[in-house]
Amino acid sequence: MLTDTEIRRAKPKEKAYKLSDEKGLYLEIMPNGARYWRMKYRFEGKEKRAAFGVYPEVTLKEARDKRDEARKLLAQGIDPTEHKRAIKAAKAALTEHSFEVIAREWHQKVSSAWTPGHSENVLSRLEQNIFPAIGDKPISTITAPDLLKTLRETESRAPETARRLRQTCGQIFRYAIATGRAERDLSGDLRGALTPAGAKRHHASITKPAEIGDLLRNIDGYHGSVVVRAALRLAPLVFVRPGELRQAEWSEINFEAAEWRIPGPKMKMRSVHVVPLSQQALTVLQNLQPLTGHGRYVFPSDRSPKGDRCLSENAVLAALRRMGYEKGEMTGHGFRSMASTLLNEQGWHRDAVERQLAHAERNAVRAAYNYAEHLPERRKMMQAWADYLDRLKQGADVIELDARRKA
Template identity: 60%
Template sequence: MPLSDPAVRNAKLAVKPYKLTDGEGLYLLINNVGKYWRYDYRFQGKRKTLAFGVYPVITLADARDRRNQARKLVANGGDPAAIKQAKKLKEKQLAASTFEAVAREWHEKQSVKWVPKNSARTISVLERNIFPYIGSTPISQVTAATLLSAVQKIEKRGNIETAHRAMQISGQIFRYAIATGRAQADLSLVLKGALTPVRETHHASITDPKKIRDLLLALEGYSGSFITLSALKLAPLLFVRPGELRHAEWSEIDLNAAEWRIAAGKMKMKAVHLVPLCKQALAVLRELKPLTGEGRYVFPGVRSYARPMSENTVNAALRRLGYEKTEMTGHGFRSMASTILHEQGWPHEAIERQLAHAERNKVSAAYNYAEHLPKRREMMQAWADYLDGLKAGRSNTVA
């Protein structure tokens, strides 16, 4: 006898599973957890079972409609279970090929070679600006127009650099999708020139010798944390990037060899970098070591020695000394050194290598961290002596 709605509704759950049959292969399987619609049929001589869902989400009428559709498929030579499985597989493949899925897969693979900060920044750009608009679209179906529309929303907020960054990241994702067979074209190439150009900016820096002298004397007079004071003293001597300075570890520094060897993973160009330590830098480090030498970081944070100092510490100290961000920044020590050293005639190659600027040949960059090292050692010591001369007020100071 066919089932009725009251019979299905009133059927009791039981520890021992049992069936209520509706007819033509449809039945309700009941256990101690719930009620499940099932359909038994034969295909090519084999008995098969198809699941239709859970009652009451799937009503009796719904289950009968699904049974009737399945019976027609069987009558026409189709296998409902195989068709359902193929549909699920297609949906799974589609889910794995959305822009967001491909992007996260790409990010996971690439982030192993990035510093955590860059990895977090990259995924944040995508999550805030790209995924909400094209994340659920299969990457093969994303059009140049939809990508541009998403990126232009960033541009309209005035974040031009972020818009270009988002386009650059998207291009890398498309190229990864092409390599893995899920896209045919890098749409970022099609959209080249579609965004407002980034206005080139330079980190604020002081390059006038008299003003450099005033700055150095101001740094010497800093009355805050001794750790911060030490970082301020080293910043002009070493002119590394602020992130490289604050992440310095004692294990990387060899005071006897007078060098600081920074691992490739910490460097912007992903190549080992060697910083010769002048006598003045060694003096600062030896004075600091009794305070922080037992820990990992040369410049630990205020709240925990297990973490490096805040990325804003040096800039905040400069502000405290009266230097606005339009006058001087932590990054500005690099421009200061580069400008003066070039003016004094030091070899461009030695200066660029010491600044760890981009190496066109990445293989060469990996092995040439010691390139021009004798000249760089000489230059770094001469630079420190030049700065001492400025502080002492010697007008004829040269590097």
């Protein structure tokens, strides 16, 4: 029997040679010094060799264990070499037929006909929402409940994204069917399982990047009141409720800290709300300050020369209508839905998004103290959001899904 000492002392020679152990196991030492574990055996009357790896990566004990496993297979009438090949092939097939592998293959095939922005959006949604849950599963083993569970997790954050993903997954399943790696498109089983589009939307909103870019350019070109145009420019950068926006007061704006602190009595939840101000938001306010900074309100009514009355409730809405946006397309409240949809889709921390939207806190005691919760993350998010809107306004169609990590 071999020993580790004997193996370590063995030197390479001009020709390969063997150091025998027992029961067919031996170590073959090559002229270049490489050492390979082999096992000689007979199967169906033919002499064969099994390979167990390289020493010292595979130790003497491990090589003996592999030999014993091979001998058990031989006792059952199974060729250990063919058995090893079959296992390797099965593992390779599972990898080649995984949902992620097929999805990426499908994406590569079809994305050449898309714009770069749309191509990136589709793949990023899959990477963010689908691959972590079912990407490594063989596509033929995925069930409708598997897919539904994954989509519902996305739906809780971004309903529209979940609906788009169901359609995308259906295309991937159909591609797998066409290439012989799946038998049916199970996404069809989920019809009606997700919330229908618009079922929970109370305020019309624009969420398609290209249309957002159009809206922002239309706002810049608005020819009405300077104050209303400033309100329209600030609205998408802060996405507060319309009443909170029009009632903004200069005393609440802290340029040095780059934040707007809205007092609790003005808020729907009756607690202080901090709005981090991006450089773009600060610019809007700084440009407006010489015009309205002498009064109380940031956006005073044009019927109030002293600035002691804020914009009317319908000022922003009327401006949107003058720009051609109908009731079912966009509202003042729609800037919130726009931000909520896309920020969730871009992968920002859900709690940070919810806190910035000042949504209801279930725990009333906690609600009184959480106005600054997630503030560092929210500051990064608000600046990244403003930068993203700038890119859309300039005509970009790419959604920076990695914005949170780059910020």
